[in-house]
Amino acid sequence: MDELELLKQHWQQEKQDLPKLSYKDIQQMIWKKSTSVVRWILIISLIELVLPHLIYLLPSAQSGFDIYTQLGISNWLFGFNAIYYLVALYFIYLFYKRYKEISVLDDSQKLMNNILKTRKTVKYYVIFSLSAALIVVLLVMGGIYTTPNLMELFPRDLEADGLTLVQYKQVLLLAVGIGGFAILSLMGIIYFLLYGFLIRKLRRNHQELRRIEV
Amino acid sequence: MNKELEHQFVSELESNQNIVHKVCSLYTNDAHSHNDLFQEISIQLWKAYPKFRGESKFSTWMYRVALNTAITLYRKSKKRVRTQEYDSVLFKIKADQYDDTQEQQLKLMYGAIKQLNDIDKALVFLYLENKDYAEISGTLGISEVNARVKMNRIKNKLRTILNP
Numbered sequence: 001m002d003e004l005e006l007l008k009q010h011w012q013q014e015k016q017d018l019p020k021l022s023y024k025d026i027q028q029m030i031w032k033k034s035t036s037v038v039r040w041i042l043i044i045s046l047i048e049l050v051l052p053h054l055i056y057l058l059p060s061a062q063s064g065f066d067i068y069t070q071l072g073i074s075n076w077l078f079g080f081n082a083i084y085y086l087v088a089l090y091f092i093y094l095f096y097k098r099y100k101e102i103s104v105l106d107d108s109q110k111l112m113n114n115i116l117k118t119r120k121t122v123k124y125y126v127i128f129s130l131s132a133a134l135i136v137v138l139l140v141m142g143g144i145y146t147t148p149n150l151m152e153l154f155p156r157d158l159e160a161d162g163l164t165l166v167q168y169k170q171v172l173l174l175a176v177g178i179g180g181f182a183i184l185s186l187m188g189i190i191y192f193l194l195y196g197f198l199i200r201k202l203r204r205n206h207q208e209l210r211r212i213e214v
Numbered sequence: 215m216n217k218e219l220e221h222q223f224v225s226e227l228e229s230n231q232n233i234v235h236k237v238c239s240l241y242t243n244d245a246h247s248h249n250d251l252f253q254e255i256s257i258q259l260w261k262a263y264p265k266f267r268g269e270s271k272f273s274t275w276m277y278r279v280a281l282n283t284a285i286t287l288y289r290k291s292k293k294r295v296r297t298q299e300y301d302s303v304l305f306k307i308k309a310d311q312y313d314d315t316q317e318q319q320l321k322l323m324y325g326a327i328k329q330l331n332d333i334d335k336a337l338v339f340l341y342l343e344n345k346d347y348a349e350i351s352g353t354l355g356i357s358e359v360n361a362r363v364k365m366n367r368i369k370n371k372l373r374t375i376l377n378p
Contacts, residue, residue: 001369003323003376004341010320011342018235019248026231027224029253030260036287104258104282105265108336109355111282201332205285208333212360 038102038115040198045099045122048191049092070153071143077136084132091125112206119199126191130184137180141173223263226272227256233273233343234280240328240335241284250290255283277340278353285332326375334368341365 021029033039068074098118104111147153150169158168227234238251259279266275327338333354340350347365351358 001372003319004338004369004372006316007320007323007327008342008344012344018232018239021228021231021252023224023228026227026256027220029256030220030224032253032257034254034257034261035250035289036254036258036283037289038287040289104262104279104287106282107278107353107355108282108285111286111355115286201289202286205332208331209354209356212356212363 037198037202041115041119041122042099044194044198045095045119048122048126049088049095067153068140068143070149071140071147073139073143076139080132080135080139087128088125091121091128095121095125109206109209112202112209115202116199116206119195123195126188130188133184134180137176137184140180141176144169144172144176219263223260227259230273230276233276237280237284237339240339241288241332242290243328247290251284251288254288255280258283258287277343277345281336281339281353285336322376323372326372329375330368330371334364334371337361337364337368 068077095118098114098121102111102114102118106114144150150165150172154172156168158165161168163171234252234255235248237255238248242248242251259276262279266272327335330338336354337350340353345353347358347361350365351361354361356364
């Protein structure tokens with residue numbers, strides 16, 4: 001293609017209209033904070049890794065533990081938590097390992113693969129966290145369903161509401177179920193929006209690079 | 215990190231800054247984004263510099279980091295000008311000033327390259343820098359055959375843009 005060859009001839013010798021930075025400019029630049037996507041992925045991932053654990057620090061969540069005991073599901077929850085933290089720790093280790101593998105000195109394809117792999121680790125972790133929260137909601141629902149002393153736990157004047165005990169139980173179950181599901185969906189949506197937004201360009205370029213491959 | 219290393223790095227980058235500027239002007243459309251990307255590439259180069267052992271020329275080593283930053287790591291800041299509006303304005307002004315045919319041809323070609331996607335730009339950039347297909351494939355992480363096929367397709371794309 002003639003025009004491209006023409007440009008190529010001029011490309012290197014040609015005095016293009018390029019800016020010229022001084023030694024001082026460059027020296028100041030290299031100590032600025034990076035705004036790269038990897039840095040953002042690190043920050044957001046760390047927030048996502050830590051966030052589920054912060055819920056336990058809320059006062060209302062702590063008083064919730066008494067209810068779990070009275071619902072008779074505290075043993076279940078204890079075992080569940082032990083497994084949960086083991087898996088969570090494993091995820092954090094995996095994330096750290098993957099993050100360390102990201103190097104700007106790799107070829108573009110490998111760099112992109114490593115970034116996407118790191119991000120995928122967090123994705124699986126979030127899916128795992130959300131499923132774990134869902135199991136807790138189900139456990140609480142199970143507890144409400146089987147507990148004999150419902151009225152002591154959630155006192156309410158049923159006669160004034162015109163409800164029978166069975167109806168009251170159904171209302172409670174429904175409320176916990178819908179509430180839990182709504183919160184989890186919201187968290188999921190926020191997470192996936194953030195995730196998609198952050199690496200949209202990266203994903204597009206990754207696909208473009210692989211187009212003729214295979 | 216020690217002062218001597220910093221001095222060495224900044225001097226090297228200062229004398230080779232044209233390469234980075236060429237990448238920036240290919241991937242951005244206004245002065246603000248240009249500087250933004252230049253800064254990000256400089257930061258990435260500096261972070262990776264301790265691993266540069268002088269096996270290759272400094273400039274050769276820069277290509278990979280600069281392109282990786284442009285097509286993978288860099289996120290455009292919000293204050294960007296709409297690509298096409300800016301481009302057409304810029305090229306109209308310059309085309310009016312130079313009525314020399316060859317000069318105009320070059321401008322048109324450059325304008326067409328700027329319309330390509332990020333990956334195609336990277337290939338064209340390395341091609342214009344007179345890199346062979348082995349080096350292009352090594353930098354981008356695709357096979358040499360693939361690089362050739364892509365380059366042919368890009369030439370077709372450019373032809374279509376220039377003669378719609």
